[in-house]
Amino acid sequence: MTKILTVDWDKPESWLLRTYGDYQVLPKALKMQPQQIVDEVVKSNLRGRGGAGFPTGMKWNFVRKETSFPKYLVVNADEGEPGTFKDREILLRSPHLFVEGLVIGCFALDCHLTYVYCRGEFREGPVKRLQGAVDEAYAKGYLGKKILGSAFDLDMHVVFGAGAYICGEETGLLESLEGRKGYPRLKPPFPANAGGGLFKQPTAVNNVETLANIPVIVEKGGEWFSNIGLVPKNGGTRLFAVSGHVKKPGVYEAPMGISFRRLLDEHCGGMREGSVLKAIIPGGSSSAIMTAAEADWASDFDTLKAKKTMAGSGGVVYLDQSVNMAQALANVMRFYAHESCGQCTPCREGTAWLSRLLDKIVAGEGEKQDVDNVHQIARQMEMKTICALADGAAMPAKSYIEKFRADFDGLVRG
Amino acid sequence: MIPLAARAATVPSPFNAEQQKRFDEGFQRAVAKYPPERRRAALLAALHLAQDELGWLSEPAMAYVGHLLDVPPVRVREVATFYTMYRLRPVGRHHIGVCNSVSCWAMGAEKILAHCAQTLGIQPGETTRDGHFSLEEVACLASCGTAPAVLVNNFRYVENVTSQTMDRLIEKLRGMPGQEMTPGPAARLPGHHHQAATTAADSGSTERK
Numbered sequence: 188m189t190k191i192l193t194v195d196w197d198k199p200e201s202w203l204l205r206t207y208g209d210y211q212v213l214p215k216a217l218k219m220q221p222q223q224i225v226d227e228v229v230k231s232n233l234r235g236r237g238g239a240g241f242p243t244g245m246k247w248n249f250v251r252k253e254t255s256f257p258k259y260l261v262v263n264a265d266e267g268e269p270g271t272f273k274d275r276e277i278l279l280r281s282p283h284l285f286v287e288g289l290v291i292g293c294f295a296l297d298c299h300l301t302y303v304y305c306r307g308e309f310r311e312g313p314v315k316r317l318q319g320a321v322d323e324a325y326a327k328g329y330l331g332k333k334i335l336g337s338a339f340d341l342d343m344h345v346v347f348g349a350g351a352y353i354c355g356e357e358t359g360l361l362e363s364l365e366g367r368k369g370y371p372r373l374k375p376p377f378p379a380n381a382g383g384g385l386f387k388q389p390t391a392v393n394n395v396e397t398l399a400n401i402p403v404i405v406e407k408g409g410e411w412f413s414n415i416g417l418v419p420k421n422g423g424t425r426l427f428a429v430s431g432h433v434k435k436p437g438v439y440e441a442p443m444g445i446s447f448r449r450l451l452d453e454h455c456g457g458m459r460e461g462s463v464l465k466a467i468i469p470g471g472s473s474s475a476i477m478t479a480a481e482a483d484w485a486s487d488f489d490t491l492k493a494k495k496t497m498a499g500s501g502g503v504v505y506l507d508q509s510v511n512m513a514q515a516l517a518n519v520m521r522f523y524a525h526e527s528c529g530q531c532t533p534c535r536e537g538t539a540w541l542s543r544l545l546d547k548i549v550a551g552e553g554e555k556q557d558v559d560n561v562h563q564i565a566r567q568m569e570m571k572t573i574c575a576l577a578d579g580a581a582m583p584a585k586s587y588i589e590k591f592r593a594d595f596d597g598l599v600r601g
Numbered sequence: 602m603i604p605l606a607a608r609a610a611t612v613p614s615p616f617n618a619e620q621q622k623r624f625d626e627g628f629q630r631a632v633a634k635y636p637p638e639r640r641r642a643a644l645l646a647a648l649h650l651a652q653d654e655l656g657w658l659s660e661p662a663m664a665y666v667g668h669l670l671d672v673p674p675v676r677v678r679e680v681a682t683f684y685t686m687y688r689l690r691p692v693g694r695h696h697i698g699v700c701n702s703v704s705c706w707a708m709g710a711e712k713i714l715a716h717c718a719q720t721l722g723i724q725p726g727e728t729t730r731d732g733h734f735s736l737e738e739v740a741c742l743a744s745c746g747t748a749p750a751v752l753v754n755n756f757r758y759v760e761n762v763t764s765q766t767m768d769r770l771i772e773k774l775r776g777m778p779g780q781e782m783t784p785g786p787a788a789r790l791p792g793h794h795h796q797a798a799t800t801a802a803d804s805g806s807t808e809r810k
Contacts, residue, residue, distance in 0.1 A: 269702035269741040302634075307649070307686045308742060311756035344634040349645050349684030352740060366644035367676070368683035386639060430704035430745035437746045472703050472741075502745065504704055518706045522740055528683075 189415050191403050191424050192396065193440040196280045202316050204323040207283035212402040213329060216291040217337040219405070224295040225251060228401070230409025232422030234443075236273075237263055237355070237394035238471060238500040240488035244409075246391055249379035250296050253389035260293050261364065261378075261385055261392045262303040264313075265348055265355040268471035269522060270502030273426035274395040276438045278305070278313035281399070282320035286343070288401035290329060293341050296391055300342050303395075304364050307349040318345055352526035356574045357392040359528065361385050370530045371574035396426055396501075417444030421487035425501050429455050432462040432507035444487040451482065451505060462507035466591065470499025472519045473579030475586035476512070496586065512591035513598050516583060517545035523580035534577035537568040541584055553599040562588045612668040615661040615783070620654040627653075628669065641670050644680055648687055656782035657688035685739070686755055690786050693728045693735035694779030697721075697771075698752040701738045704745035713749050714738060716764040720771055723791045730791065732782065733775065754780060 195201040229244030250258055266274040277285055293301050305314050321343055324330045332340050351369050353359045357378055359369035376383030384390025400423055404412045413422035421443040427450055430436045434456030441450060447467050458464055467477040475496035488498045524542035529535045544561050547553045565584035568577040616624055631646035651662040658681050667677035681687045701710040718724055721734050728735040744750035747760035
């Protein structure tokens with residue numbers, strides 16, 4: 188099976204340059220026309236691995252079309268979606284792959300200053316590994332002035348947040364990077380356009396895993412990468428961060444579009460002893476829940492969108508029969524109520540209201556009407572806010588009830 | 602622009618000489634990451650640095666950082682209250698954050714939280730009377746494959762925890778001095794819900810917990 192992101196993971200000290208080896212693709216990339224690189228990325232059908240699945244090449248073309256300089260590439264390493272832990276593994280285990288991809292990306296976008304925004308909790312672990320890789324890259328001339336003798340200059344800085352899920356939203360991240368609270372910005376202008384990005388300049392915001400795919404796309408071509416995906420328009424492999432009641436939780440690299448059944452059986456060793464699959468969170472806690480009967484669904488962005496859920500961040504949680512889905516939803520909603528930034532009323536009030544209702548239901552004090560109300564309130568939160576946090580709270584609320592109503596009815600009176 | 606030293610002189614520093622040296626080094630590095638006209642962007646980093654030295658963000662610390670970066674006090678407070686890693690009052694010298702987001706929850710995080718609460722004799726959000734420990738329920742740590750996960754003192758991950766491993770960890774931390782807390786308003790003690798010491802702005806942030 189093709190491995191792109193995890194090839195070095197089993198090697199000792201995989202995070203050091205001497206394990207990764209000299210950057211092999213960067214010299215080739217620096218001899219290409221920047222637009223050629225972007226064209227390959229378009230052909231690769233690489234989709235953003237942070238959660239939205241937006242075509243990376245298209246995003247880069249938006250930035251390239253802008254005439255305002257400087258332009259920025261900002262990396263979203265604010266991994267915080269419940270169930271997701273793959274970027275942390277990349278930073279810990281193969282930071283050089285990511286840095287090489289980032290340097291190539293900056294070259295393609297004519298960007299000379301790049302920031303990696305990591306969540307604050309990563310400061311002593313993943314950030315130190317990444318900073319070690321950055322220092323090695325500077326020493327080798329992969330970063331800094333006149334990279335590898337070319338005319339291309341690039342400075343890279345690692346910065347970190349201070350604990351806020353909302354800063355994983357790209358415009359909340361930019362606000363935070365500029366030194367403010369992470370209130371997402373009203374769009375348009377989008378970050379890729381002048382007026383919308385970092386310091387109001389055109390900015391591509393890309394996820395860590397997305398960029399780690401760039402070297403192989405430049406090396407082997409977009410078509411090669413695209414063909415790895417099992418589903419059209421979904422190129423490459425992806426890192427599935429699997430948790431829950433499986434035998435072997437962990438981060439697994441598999442072709443984009445692998446079914447949840449195969450991911451479970453072929454990679455995770457199946458459910459653990461005594462566990463029977465009951466539900467699947469397919470892409471972080473914001474995605475709509477799946478039942479065990481839906482485990483054969485493909486895991487790509489388009490299939491899951493058509494099924495009214497989402498591939499999201501690749502954080503897959505397999506839950507067994509011991510889980511009451513009303514209790515699970517109450518847990519998920521406490522998270523969103525806590526992490527709502529409070530800027531938009533439907534989200535601030537809606538998540539808190541849902542959380543109160545669900546706590547009441549799981550305490551055994553709810554009525555049938557409360558369950559209906561949860562569903563209705565969730566519907567009214569959708570598409571009404573500046574960012575997608577409210578939608579990310581509404582999706583689980585609606586789907587848990589629609590697919591596991593009995594778990595709720597079993598807890599309420601009447 | 603007024604030279605750094607001249608500005609700093611007008612607002613007293615909350616640091617002793619040794620702390621000042623470390624803070625200054627970190628501060629220069631943080632500011633150097635941004636274009637000169639964008640130095641305010643270093644606010645989050647500067648608050649981290651101040652908290653590293655003092656254990657929490659006191660009013661004088663926020664005033665000092667704001668002054669260095671030419672950020673108005675209201676903006677500093679806005680940031681300090683928005684992000685959960687900043688402490689607006691002293692916490693325990695060892696801070697234990699138990700993740701209770703969905704993967705950890707499914708793997709028994711509530712039991713871990715209850716066990717810690719019982720062992721330490723405090724509820725989540727509180728600090729032991731001797732000021733040695735605080736306990737908090739925290740949001741997803743991106744450590745779901747090794748659930749349940751615990752974050753010790755903001756940055757150290759402890760994974761695949763059980764009640765037994767938490768007992769051993771707590772025992773070990775008991776013998777370690779931990780982060781010294783600059784004196785300030787009382788930490789949240791058990792059964793002591795900080796009415797007297799809480800400022801209006803503080804209560805906004807505690808509500809978010």
